[in-house]
Amino acid sequence: MSAASTAEPAFVAKTKTGRVTDFVDQRVGGSGILREFGRKVFPDHWSFMFGEVALYSFVILLLSGTFLTFFFDPSMAETHYDGSYVPLKGVEMSVAYSSSLDISFDIRGGLFMRQVHHWAALLFVASIAVHMLRVFFTGAFRKPREMNWVVGSVLLILAMAAGFTGYSLPDDLLSGNGLRIIDGVIKSIPVIGTYISFFLFGGEFPGTAVIGRLYMLHILLVPALILLMIVLHLFMVVVHKHTQYPGPGRNDNNVVGYPLGPVYAAKAGGFFFIVFGVLALMAGFFTINPIWNYGPYDPSPVSAGTQPDWYIGFVDGALRLMPGTFGDWQVEQTWLGFVFSFNVLLPALVPAGILFTVMFMYPWIERWITKDDREHHVLDRPRNAPTRTAIGMAGFVWYCVMWAAAGSDLIATHFSVSLNDVTYWLRALFFIGPIIAFIVTKRVALALQRKDREIALHGRETGRIVRLPHGEFIEVHAPLDEYKRYKLVGFESPEVLPAVPNEHGVVTRKEKRRAFLSKWFFEDRVAPASPAELEAAHGHGHGHEAVEAQESAKSLSR
Amino acid sequence: MKALSQKRRHPLAAIALLLMGLLITGGLYAVATTVNEAKASTTSYSADDVEEGGKLFAANCATCHGMGASGTDAGPSLVGVGAASVDFQVGTGRMPMQMNGPQAMKKPVQFNDEQTNQLAAYVASLGAGPAIPEEGLLDEGGDAAAGGELFRVNCAMCHNAAAAGGALTRGKFAPALADVSGKHIYEAMVTGPQNMPVFSDSNITPEDKRDIITFLKQIETTGSPGGADLGSLGPVAEGLFVWVAGLGVIIAFTIWLTSRTS
Numbered sequence: 021m022s023a024a025s026t027a028e029p030a031f032v033a034k035t036k037t038g039r040v041t042d043f044v045d046q047r048v049g050g051s052g053i054l055r056e057f058g059r060k061v062f063p064d065h066w067s068f069m070f071g072e073v074a075l076y077s078f079v080i081l082l083l084s085g086t087f088l089t090f091f092f093d094p095s096m097a098e099t100h101y102d103g104s105y106v107p108l109k110g111v112e113m114s115v116a117y118s119s120s121l122d123i124s125f126d127i128r129g130g131l132f133m134r135q136v137h138h139w140a141a142l143l144f145v146a147s148i149a150v151h152m153l154r155v156f157f158t159g160a161f162r163k164p165r166e167m168n169w170v171v172g173s174v175l176l177i178l179a180m181a182a183g184f185t186g187y188s189l190p191d192d193l194l195s196g197n198g199l200r201i202i203d204g205v206i207k208s209i210p211v212i213g214t215y216i217s218f219f220l221f222g223g224e225f226p227g228t229a230v231i232g233r234l235y236m237l238h239i240l241l242v243p244a245l246i247l248l249m250i251v252l253h254l255f256m257v258v259v260h261k262h263t264q265y266p267g268p269g270r271n272d273n274n275v276v277g278y279p280l281g282p283v284y285a286a287k288a289g290g291f292f293f294i295v296f297g298v299l300a301l302m303a304g305f306f307t308i309n310p311i312w313n314y315g316p317y318d319p320s321p322v323s324a325g326t327q328p329d330w331y332i333g334f335v336d337g338a339l340r341l342m343p344g345t346f347g348d349w350q351v352e353q354t355w356l357g358f359v360f361s362f363n364v365l366l367p368a369l370v371p372a373g374i375l376f377t378v379m380f381m382y383p384w385i386e387r388w389i390t391k392d393d394r395e396h397h398v399l400d401r402p403r404n405a406p407t408r409t410a411i412g413m414a415g416f417v418w419y420c421v422m423w424a425a426a427g428s429d430l431i432a433t434h435f436s437v438s439l440n441d442v443t444y445w446l447r448a449l450f451f452i453g454p455i456i457a458f459i460v461t462k463r464v465a466l467a468l469q470r471k472d473r474e475i476a477l478h479g480r481e482t483g484r485i486v487r488l489p490h491g492e493f494i495e496v497h498a499p500l501d502e503y504k505r506y507k508l509v510g511f512e513s514p515e516v517l518p519a520v521p522n523e524h525g526v527v528t529r530k531e532k533r534r535a536f537l538s539k540w541f542f543e544d545r546v547a548p549a550s551p552a553e554l555e556a557a558h559g560h561g562h563g564h565e566a567v568e569a570q571e572s573a574k575s576l577s578r
Numbered sequence: 579m580k581a582l583s584q585k586r587r588h589p590l591a592a593i594a595l596l597l598m599g600l601l602i603t604g605g606l607y608a609v610a611t612t613v614n615e616a617k618a619s620t621t622s623y624s625a626d627d628v629e630e631g632g633k634l635f636a637a638n639c640a641t642c643h644g645m646g647a648s649g650t651d652a653g654p655s656l657v658g659v660g661a662a663s664v665d666f667q668v669g670t671g672r673m674p675m676q677m678n679g680p681q682a683m684k685k686p687v688q689f690n691d692e693q694t695n696q697l698a699a700y701v702a703s704l705g706a707g708p709a710i711p712e713e714g715l716l717d718e719g720g721d722a723a724a725g726g727e728l729f730r731v732n733c734a735m736c737h738n739a740a741a742a743g744g745a746l747t748r749g750k751f752a753p754a755l756a757d758v759s760g761k762h763i764y765e766a767m768v769t770g771p772q773n774m775p776v777f778s779d780s781n782i783t784p785e786d787k788r789d790i791i792t793f794l795k796q797i798e799t800t801g802s803p804g805g806a807d808l809g810s811l812g813p814v815a816e817g818l819f820v821w822v823a824g825l826g827v828i829i830a831f832t833i834w835l836t837s838r839t840s
Contacts, residue, residue, distance in 0.1 A: 066832035073828055105803075107722045107796050124803070131804055142820040143828075150825065193730065193739055194812065287835055294831050302824055307804030308816050313740035313797070315730045323734040324744025324752065330817030427814040429745035438680070438749035 058281030063264040067158075070151035072288060074179075076295040077144035078246065081182075084137040085239065091127050093119040094189065094235035096228040105312050113191075113316030116231045120190035120311055135303035141186060142308075143299060145179045145331040152176060156382070156412050158399035160263045162392070166383040168256040173380050175249045178242055180331050185238035187309075187329055191231055194309070196317030197326045200225065201336065208364035226319060263399050268506045272397045327426055335372055337425030341447050342367035371422060375415065389537045391517055403472070404511045406465035407541045413461040414454035421449045462544065469546035475500060476508040476549045477557040509548045516542045623661075623699030631700025634693055638674050647704055659769065660707020661698035666765035668694045670758075672772075680749035681772040708768040715788045716760035718795045725793030728786055732777065740810035741794055746773055756798050760791040 033039045045051050062068070095115035101108045103118070104125050123130035152172060155161055161169035184202075188195045203225045207213045222229030261275050270276050278284055302308075314323060328336050344351055344363050351363040378385075386408065387393075402409040424431065425446045432439040479497035487493050500508070519535035521527045549557075585591065623631075636645065642653030649655030656663075667673035668689055672682040689697065698710065730739055736752035738744045743754035750773050755763065767787055770776035782790070801807075808815040 064836045066829065066836045069832040069835070073832075107726050107793055107800070109723045111723050111727060135804055138816075139820065139824065142816065143824050146820055146825055147828075193734075291831070291835060294835075295828065298824065298827050298831075302820075303805075305805045306819060307802050307807050309813075310740070310802065310804055310807065310810070312803070313810060315726060315739060318730070321730045321734055321739075323730070323739035324736050325738045325742065325812050325814070327813045329813045330820070333813075333817065430811060430814050432745040432749070433743060433751050436749070438747075439745045440748050 054281070057258075058279060058285075060258065060261075060280040060284075061275045061277045062262050062280065062284050063275060063277035065265055067154045068262070069291065070147045070154060072291060073147035073295055074144055074151060075250065076292045077140045077147060077299070078250065079292070080140045080296055080299055081137060081144060082243065084133050084140065085243075087133045088123060088130075088137055089239055091119060091123045091130060092116070092189070092235075094232045096191065096226075096231050108312060108315065111316060114231070116189065116191040117311070117316045120192070124312065132300075132303055135306075135308050136299055137186075138308045139302045139306075140299050141183050142329060142331075143295075145176070145183055148172075148176050148179055149331075152379075153412070153416070157402040157409055158263070158265075159396065159405055159408065160399055161383045162396040163387070164260050164395050165256070165263075166387070168253060168260065169383050170380060171249055171253045171256065173376070175246065175253065177376070178246045178249060182238065182242040182246060183329055183331055185234045185242060187332075188234050189231060189238060190309075190311045191317050192311040193314035193317050193321060193323055194311070194326060196226065196319070197322055198328050198332075199230065200319065201328075201339070204364055205335075205339075205368040208361035208368065210360050210365070211358065226317070261397065263397055266398050266401065266507060266510055268503050268510075270398055272395055275397070325429060330423070333426035334375075334419055334422040335368055337422040337428070337446075338367040338371045339364065340428055341422070341425045341443065341450055343447075371418075375419065378415065389534060389541055390514060391534075392514070401507075401511065403465040403468040404513065406462045406469070406544065409465050410458045410462035414458040417457035418450070418454040421446055421453050425450075466544055466546055472508040473546055473549050476505050477553060505554075509550075509554070511548055513545055513547050514542050515545065623695075623702065627696045627699035628703045630693075631696035631698070631703075634689070634697050635700050638688075639697070642675070647701060656701050656704065658705035658707045659701060661702040661710050662708040662765040663769040663771070664698040664701045665694060665710045666762055666769060666771055668697055669765075670762055681751070684753065708765075711761060711764040711768075711784070711787075715784050716764060716791060717788075718760060718792045720785065720789035720792035722789070722793045722796040724786070725789030725791070726797075728782065728790050729793055732782065733790070736774075738810070738812075740807075741797065742810040755794055758794075760795065763791050763794060 031042065033042045041050075093115050097115045098112060099115050099118050101111050101113055101118050101121060103109075103121050105121055108121065120134075123134055125131070155169065155172070184198075188199050203217055203221065206217045206220065209216065217225065220230065220233070221227040222233075262277070264270050264275055264277065267276070315321075327333060342351070342363055351366075353360045353362065400408075402412075425443070428442045428446065429439060431437070431442050479499040482496045482498050484496040485493055486496055517535065517538045519527050519531045522531070635643075635647065639647070639653075639656075642650060643656050644650040644653070647656035664673075667682070669687065671685040671687040674688060675682045676685055687694075701707075702709070729737075729741070733741075736744050736746065737755055738752075741755035744752050746752060752774070758766075764787055765771075766774060767777040767782065767790075768779070777787070802810075808819055
């Protein structure tokens with residue numbers, strides 16, 4: 021009794037809702053979590069929202085996918101179609117295909133859900149890709165976010181895996197052709213390839229097991245892994261805090277933006293419905309994967325224009341670009357009685373392998389070259405890291421060449437050019453495209469930096485030409501306000517780090533290589549305008565200001 | 579029989595035997611091949627048609643195909659190609675050819691039905707070949723599902739499963755089949771125009787051809803149940819759409835969402 025009297029009177033909420041809330045709060049500590057999360061600050065920029073788009077697409081995928089599982093039957097048993105799509109009536113097909121057709125034609129809202137699911141899948145991977153490009157080009161993968169970059173890269177691969185396993189499920193001609201290519205790629209792996217293929221398909225392709233197996237991967241394992249990775253990803257975003265673009269008052273020790281509650285919570289919630297709405301409109305008005313066009317899978321026919329979904333396209337394109345022979349030399353070789361299908365193995369695995377390896381390792385590569393162990397929360401403008409931007413563009417162009425090659429037949433028919441010529445050009449671009457992209461991007465970035473420097477020092481060109489009393493013509497430059505100028509001068513411009521001896525006084529070969537790369541990275545640089553330079557330019561600018569004063573005086577006197 | 583056996587050692591017996599063998603195999607071959615042209619030139623054209631057709635031919639086609647359609651370096655001989663071939667090539671505007679290229683392009687038709695018919699009559703008169711199909715085979719009353727299976731096995735590898743067309747090597751292509759008349763589809767199958775192979779009647783029977791035409795017409799009239807079909811070009815068109823339109827709209831929204839506060 022005495023304990024109760026000394027304690028503060030217990031808080032009693034006035035309304036019923038308040039009492040329920042209080043009850044829950046006392047048991048799970050919700051208000052503490054909300055206080056912590058609600059004050060999380062997020063900077064505002066449109067390019068920061070692609071990760072959100074990916075997340076929302078994933079939620080939509082889960083919702084629409086759950087609907088589809090109610091009606092889809094992943095069986096490869098044979099049946100005769102008896103649904104309402106007349107051109108396939110009585111055709112022999114698998115139960116999987118038949119149930120996909122039923123979802124499309126005989127289940128209310130089924131076709132819409134299928135199309136929402138498929139469009140959301142395409143958008144999911146596309147928004148992940150754009151998000152990763154944003155992170156790369158702004159240098160957001162630097163310390164402390166290297167591991168989150170890896171988690172994100174794993175998410176990209178998982179998203180591709182989810183997409184591909186889903187693409188194969190309806191067992192139509194298109195997806196069967198796609199599976200056949202995967203089967204071919206697997207079989208091209210020396211020695212063990214055939215065994216892996218037999219293991220996967222439960223015997224000779226296509227067998228009767230693969231759809232059921234892919235279904236389990238598609239609805240259970242892959243989404244669970246994606247969910248796990250998303251949790252890790254978001255957890256690390258909270259731990260690291262969000263990055264921000266450079267600007268006045270922004271530095272590596274703060275985050276300038278709006279708190280999660282209420283502004284961002286409202287925005288993010290609203291944005292979910294916007295993404296949902298866009299996908300729903302797309303699904304309502306534009307057909308995707310019209311499986312009824314393709315017919316049931318049968319290993320003999322292959323349709324013209326057979327392509328994978330866009331995110332697997334670059335692998336398909338690399339396969340299309342690979343020549344089968346060089347002159348008289350066959351790329352496919354028989355050694356010791358074993359066939360080595362390098363014509364399939366090389367294009368299918370090597371470019372993707374290089375892309376993903378570099379992608380995973382890039383944060384560490386740059387860290388090694390720059391010896392930069394500081395935390396970075398302020399992003400780089402892409403132009404202010406010319407070599408990184410150029411490397412990114414080279415990789416991007418390389419990817420796009422392979423990507424375009426996957427549509428080589430459609431490029432040929434729609435632009436009335438020869439399919440062979442398209443292939444020859446793309447083969448050439450496969451090698452020289454990245455080099456051209458690197459050089460051009462680096463030069464453009466440096467040129468933009470010079471322009472920035474010029475504007476910071478001398479102001480913006482107004483296009484007004486003024487004739488001075490003694491006859492000289494000058495162009496009036498409008499001085500920049502401080503906030504805008506900060507953006508143009510407030511960035512880091514690392515210099516070449518020459519090789520330094522280690523603790524034994526030896527310059528190791530590895531250190532020399534690092535120094536060489538550092539030179540390659542930072543040799544060409546445009547230093548930001550220093551305060552002294554600005555001061556000097558400001559003094560120099562007095563002439564202009566005088567002119568402007570005269571100008572305004574003149575216009576006043578008129 | 580006795581006379582025959584007595585003369586079996588005659589010096590010319592071997593030659594006679596050889597001749598007989600050749601005649602039999604030749605005759606059988608002729609019979610076998612005409613099975614494919616079973617309906618060859620059964621429709622009779624009047625002598626007038628043939629004569630008018632000859633004049634049109636001399637004025638419009640002989641430059642390349644030669645007088646008497648015997649062929650030149652610029653164009654093949656048309657003896658034996660049949661009326662169906664003429665009706666297809668001229669009826670779709672592919673002939674007279676506008677210019678040399680990987681293949682003759684479709685263009686506005688240059689001759690009216692009567693003139694086309696006269697040209698067909700003339701070419702048909704030069705040698706037996708596939709005739710213009712009868713109406714009964716083009717009535718779209720066949721089995722669409724069976725036609726669909728035949729189409730996927732025989733046609734889809736070039737023309738695309740949704741008959742949207744596809745690329746061939748070196749600038750050649752298989753055209754989209756929407757808006758192609760049943761008659762022209764049939765004629766294309768029996769004559770194999772441009773780079774298309776011939777699907778003879780022993781390969782795909784006339785009834786099967788009717789099924790294929792039925793299927794093509796049915797998917798054309800059914801339209802796209804799921805909304806705009808984006809050209810029925812498959813994942814490339816879909817990928818392009820999601821990147822340009824889908825992401826484009828979303829980016830517009832992100833810019834809108836982040837423009838209000840700062």
